[in-house]
Amino acid sequence: MSLTKRIWIILATVIAIGVIMSYIVRNSGEQAGISSRNLVSVTIPKLNLIKQLRASITEHERLLYEYYARTTREGLWEKIKSTETELADQLMAINEGFSGHVMTLPKLYGEIKALQNAIDVNLISNSTDWDQARADLAQLTKVGQQAEAILVTLTKEVEEHAQQQTIRSQQQIQEMVNLVILYTLVIMASALVLGYFTQINIRKTAKRRALAKFPERNPNPVMNLNWQGEILFANPASQKLLKEIYPESENLTDLLPTDFQENLKSWQKNYDGQINFNADIDTKHLEFSLSLLRDLESCHLYIEDVTERKEAQDQLEYQAFHDVHTGLPNRRKFELDLTHHIKHTQACSILLISIDRFKFITASQGYHIGDDIIHHLGKRLQELTASMSCQIDTYRLEASTFCLLVSHANTNEVLYNAKLIQGAMDEALYVNQHSYYLNLSMGYCHYPQDGNTTQGLISNAHAALNHARKLGDSIEAYHPQFHASEQSWLPIERGMREALEKHQFIMFYQAKVDAQSGKICAAESLIRWFKEDGSMMSPATFIPVAEQTGLIIQIGYWIIEQGFKQAKQFHDAGHNIQIAINISARQFQYRHFLDQLSQLIESTQVNPQHIELEITESLIMENADQSISIMKKLKAMGFSLAIDDFGTGYSSLSYLKQFPIDSLKIDQAFVKHLESDENDKSIVAAIIDLAQHLKLKTIAEGVETHEQWQILKNMQCDYIQGYYFSKPSTPDKLLA
Template identity: 30%
Template sequence: MRFRSLEGRIATLFLVLIVVVQVLGLFVIQQGIDANARASIGTELANGEKVLRKLIEQNAQKQRFSAQVLARDTAFVQAIGNDVGGDHATIESALVNSGRRARADLTMLIDGERAVMVASGMAKSNALELLVAGLLDQAEQNDGAGAIAVVDKRPFQIVVMPVKAPITIAWVVMGFAIDRQMAIDMKELSALEVAILTRAAGGRWQPVEATLAPALMAGVAQALPAAPPKSAFDLEIDGSKFSARLVSIGADGGGPGAHVMLARSIDLATAQYTSLERTLIVLTVLGIIVAAVASVLTAKRIAQPLRDLAATALQLERGDYRGQIDVGRDDEVGALAKAFGSMRDGIAKREQEIGRLAYWDTLTDLPNRARFVMLLNEALEAARAGGGALFVLMMDLDRFKHVNDVMGHNFGDALLRQVALRLHQQVLGSHPAARVARLGGDEFAVLLPGVDLAGARRLAAEILRALELPLSLEDQTVDIGAGLGIAGFPAHAADAEALLSMAEVAMYCAKQRNDGAVVYDALIDKASEKNLSLLTELRKGIERDEFRLHVQPKLSLDTGRVVGIESLVRWCHPERGNVFPDDFIPFAEQTGFIRVLTRWVLEQSAALCRDMALRGIHLKVSVNLSTRDLLDQELPEKIMDILRRHQVAPGSFCLEITESAIMDDPVRAQQTLERLHALGLDLSIDDFGTGYSSLAYLKRLPVNELKIDKSFVLNMENDAGDTKIVRSTIDLGHNMGLRVVAEGIESEAVWRLLAALGCDQGQGYFMSRAIPGEQLADWIGQWRAPAALEPA
C-alpha cells in the first residue's frame, strides 16, 4: 500500500486522526488526573492545618487543666502563702511533682511581684520569661492563658495559670515540648507528613521532629524557601515531589519562630491513578492497532473497486468494452460502478455510431473516403507481402449538378442511392473481393485487388455500360454517365494517397475526353503539377512583394485630356522574369487566389490615387473584378475599408465587371453591384458585346459605364461591320445615360473615328501601353494630344 495512493491516504488519515485523538485524550486525562490530585492535596493540606490547630488547642486545654489542678491545690496555695522566709524547697517539690504528673517538660512559679520564684526542667531563657510576662495579665483576666514559644531552638506549648487566695498571689507556668509524638498524632489524624521546624532570625530553618525519614529531613531544611509561602507550594526532596504547606505555631521573641510543615507526596497521591493510566495506555495502543487494521480494511474496501474501475477505464481506452464491472454493492461506490457501467455501454454505443459515421456513408451505406483509404492500405500490405497487384477505379457522375438543380436535392440523393446499388451489384457480381465506396458528392471508387490491367479495364467498361442504362425515379427517367480513371499498384504508385490522386487525375482526364475509362499516365499529371507549383509561387509572390502595379491611361476623346487610369497587375518572378496576366490570372480565378490579387490591386490603386491627388492630379481609377470577387458578399465592406485607410473618396474608383461574371450568378451579382453603387462607387461593364443575354440584365444593373471590347475597335477603320457595332453600342450606352469607353485604340485614325461617333473615353497603345504606377505623373506631364484636339 503506497502512501500516495488513495488507499494509503485513507488509511493514513484514519490512523493520524485516531492517534491524535488518543494522544489528546491521554493528555487531557493526565492533566485531569494531575489537576484532581493537586486539588485533592490542596484540600488535604487545608484540612490538615485545621486539624493541627485543633490538636494544638486540645493539647493546650489539657495542659491548662493540669496547671489549674496545681494552682488550686490547697496545700500548694498555703505553701506559697506561707513562704515568708524564702524557703522555696517545698514549693519547688510540689511544682516538680505536679509537672511530672502532667508530663510537663518545664515548670515555673511566678510570685506576686512577677518574678520567677522557682523554675525546673529548663535553663534560664529571656525569651520565655518575656513571653510569660506578656501572658500574666491575660491569665489573670481569663483564669489562664497559653502560647507557643521557642526555647533552646525547640517549640514549647506554654500554659500560665493564676494562683489565687483569693487574690492572685502567684502564677504557675508549665511548658510542654511539641515533639515527635505530636507529629505522629498529626500524621495519624490527617495522613500527612509532618515536620516541626524552627526558624532563627537569620531565616535558617532547623528541623526539630518529623514523620519523614531522617535522610529526607535534612533535605527539607535546604529545600524550603527563605520566605515562608502563604499558600501551598511544591517541594522536591531527593527526587521525591511533595506539595507542602507551612503553618506558623509560635515565635521566638519578636521574630519568626516555630512552624509545622504539612506535606503530601504527589507521587503517592497520583499512585492510585497510575494503574488507570497504564490501562488507558494499553487500551489506546489496542485501539490504535484495531483502528489501523480497520482503516486498512476500509481503505481497501473503498480503493479496490476504484482500482477495478481504473482497470476498466484502461480497457475502455484500448477500445475493449467487454470487461465486467462489479455492481453488487449498495453504497456510493456501487452507485459509481453502476454509473461507470452505464457510461461504458453509452460510450460503446456512441463509438459504434461514431465509427459508422466516420467510416460509412450514411446516404448509400457504402464505405466513405476514410474507410476506403484504410481498406486500400490493408490491400497494399497484402499485395506487397504476396507480390501481387491491385487497381483503384475512381468515377465521377456526369450532369449530376444539373440533376440537383433541376430536380432537387432529394431526387439527387435518391439517384445516388440507385447508382451505389447498381455499382455494388455490378462489381461484386464479377469480383467478390472488390470493395465499392462513395468518396463524396457524386464520386465513387472501386478497390480491385488481385487483377491485372486488362481485368481492370474490363471491369471499368462494364461499370460504364451499367451506368449508361437510364434510371427511373419518381416517374422520371434519368440518363447518366461517368468519367472513370484507373491507377494501380505497383505500376503507378506505392501508397494509398498517391494512388487515389493518380486515379483522380485520370478520372478528370476521362471526363474531358469523354471516350471511356482512362489509365493514369505521368504525362497527364504534368499540368496538375505545374498548376500546384504555380499556386504555391503565387502565394509566395504576394508574401515576397513580387507583384507590381501598372496602369494604362484613359483619355477624353474630344479633348485628349487624361481623365482616368485602369489598374493592371504584373508579376516580376525572380526566376521566370516578367509574367504577364494571361499566364496566371485565369489560374488564379480557377483556384480562388484572384481574391487575394484583387485586394492587392485595390490597396496599391488607392495608395496611387491618394499620391496623385496630393500632386493635384485627380483621376478616376478603374479596377477589374472577377466572378469570384463579385460573388463575395463582403466585398463592399472590404473596399470601403481600403478607401477609408487611404483617405480616398468612393467616387474616385470605377469597378469593371465582365458580362460573364454577371451571368454566372445574376441574382447575387446584382445584389453586390447595388450595394457597391450605393456606396458611391462607379460601375463599368467590361468587354461589352462579347457575352450572352447581357441586354436583358443591363437595364436593371446600376452601372455608370460601358466599355467596348477591343475586338470591335482594333479593325473598325477597315471593317464597316465593326464600325456599325461600335456606333450602335455608343448610341445604346448614351440612350441609357451611360459613359462609353473604347479600348484597343492603336492609331490616330481610330481615335478620330471614335470621337466622331461620340465615344466619351478611350485607351490603347496609341496613347500609352501599361506603365508602372510610379511613372504615371511623369507620363501625364509629357503627354501631348493630337494637335487638332488640344484644348485652347
C-alpha cells in the same frame, strides 16, 4: 491511525493520569491527615498538659503561701496534697511526651516537694521559724520560676512544631488543590479533544450511514459477492433491471455474463483493484465495474445500463464514417481502409469517379435533385460492384466524387470494371419521375506501384481524375506527368508576385466595333505580362495559376483599377468608348468584391455606365441564385453586364431570362468556321435571335475575316471583335 483508536488512547491517557493523580492526592491526604491527627492528638494535648502543669505549680505555690499566712493546716493540706499529686501525674505525663528540658522538671518537682515538707514541718512545730518559712517560700517561688521557664520553652517548642505541621499540612492541601485543578484542566482539555474527535466521528458516522444507504438508493444496480462469486446482496435497482430484461426471472445471476464465474477466478489470480468490462445481456448493453476486496474476500459489482449511450455512440460512429445521403462509407473511412491496406502491404487500386457537369445539374434543378441523383448513383454503384469478381468497397468522398477501393486487382481488371460502370450509365437514372443520363470521368492508381502513402495515393488518383475531367467522360490511369503542370505553377506564382511588385503587368485593349458601321464603340481590357528579359507570358498560362493560388484577387483588383482609369481618360478626352473588363470566377465570388468596386469608383471618379463587366456563362451557373443576386447589385451600381463565351456552358433558359444582363458574347469557337460550317452558322443565328427576343445586344468574338464580318452583319449581330479589326494594343495605338 483510526479515529476510534485515537479516542481510546485519549481515554486511556486520561484514566492513567487520573489514577496517578489519585495516588498522589491519596498520599498527600494521608500526610495531611497524619499532620492533623498529630496536631489534635499530640500537640494540643501537650500544650494543655503544659498549661495544666503551669497552673498546678502556680496553684501549689499559692496554697503554700496561704498555708503560711494561716499557719494552720485545716482546709488546706488536703488541697496541697491533691495539687502535689496532680503535679506528680502531670510531670509523669510530660516526661513521657517530652525530652531535653523535661529531664529537669522531676528534679524541680523534688525541690518543690522538699520545700513543701519543710514549710509544713516548720509551721506545725511549736517554735515556728518564720524567717526560715519565708526563705523556703522564696526558694519555692524561685523553683516555680525555673519550672515556668522550662515550661515556656516547652510551649514554644510545641507551638513551633505545631506551626511546622500546619504549614506542611497547608502545603500538602495546596498540592492536592493544584493536582485537582491540573486534573480538572486535563479533563477539560480531554473533553474538548474528545468532543472534537467525537464530532468528527459523528460526521463520519453520518457519512458512513449515508454511504450505507448509497447502494439501496443508487439508481444503478449494485451487488456484493463473496469470493466464490455468489451474490450476497443486491440493491432494488438490480431487481428492477432484472425485471426489465427478464420479466419472469427471479435469479439475479441472469444479469451476469455467462462466463463471469470463470473470469472471476482468473481476475482473482491476476488482477488487483478494479476490473471494467462490457457485456450484452439479452437486448441490453451493460457496463460492469468489479472491485476485488482481497482483505474481506469479497467483491463489489457495479452495473450500468449503457444501451442508449452505446446506440448513440454507434450512431455517431456511423455518421462519422458514412455519408448522410448515400449511406456509403465516407472519405474518413476510405482513408482508414487505405491506410490499413498499406500497413499490411495489401495490393489495391483506387478508382475515383466524378459526375461531369454536376454543378450545372444542381444549379438548374436544385440541390435536392442533386442529392437524389447522388443517392441513386451510389446505390447503382453498390449494385454493380457487388456483381464484380474482385473485392470492391464503395465510398462517397465529396460532392459528386465517389471512390472504389479494389483489393488485389491489376490494371486490366480495374480498367475493365471502370468501363462496365461507364457503360451502365447509358441507362438513365430515374429521380422524381424524371430521367437523367450521366457522364462519368474516372481516374485510378495502384498501390504500391503509384505510391506508398495514403495521401500520396489519393493525390495521384485525383491527378488522374482531373486529367479525365479535362477530356470529359473519360477513364485515365495515373501518370507522373499529370503532376508536372502543377509543379510548374510554383515558379509562375513566384514570378507573378514579383511582377506585381515590379509593375511588369501592363494593360492592352482590343476594339469592339459596330457591326454595321465598323466604328469603335468599346474596348476589352486584356492583361499582358512582360518579364524582365523582354519575353511575354500568355494569360492562358498564368491566369489559371492565379486562379488556383488566389493571386487573381490582387491581380484582378489591379486590372479593374486600370480599366476604370482608362475609361475615365477616354471620356475626359472626348472618346465615347466603353471599357469591358473580364471578371474571374474567384473574384466574382470574393466577399469584398462589391466593396472593392465601390472604392475604385470613388477613387477613380469613373462613371460606371462607361464600364462593362464580362462574366463567363460557366461561372454564373456554378451558383445561379447567388450570381443573380450579385449581378443585380452590379446593375444597381450602374455597370453594364455581359455573359462571356455564351454557348459553351450549360445555362438554363429559365435562368437566362432572370439574369440582369445587357449583352451576350458569342464564343469564337462558333465564329471560327462560320463560313464553312452550317451548324456553327445555325447556332450563331439562334443565339442572335434569342438575344433579340430577350432585348439583349450580341457581340461576336474572334472575327478574323471579311466574310465572317459580313455574315454576322447580315445576321444583325450588334458588335464584333477580333483580329480582322484590331489586335490587342496600347490605348494610344487603339485610337490611332
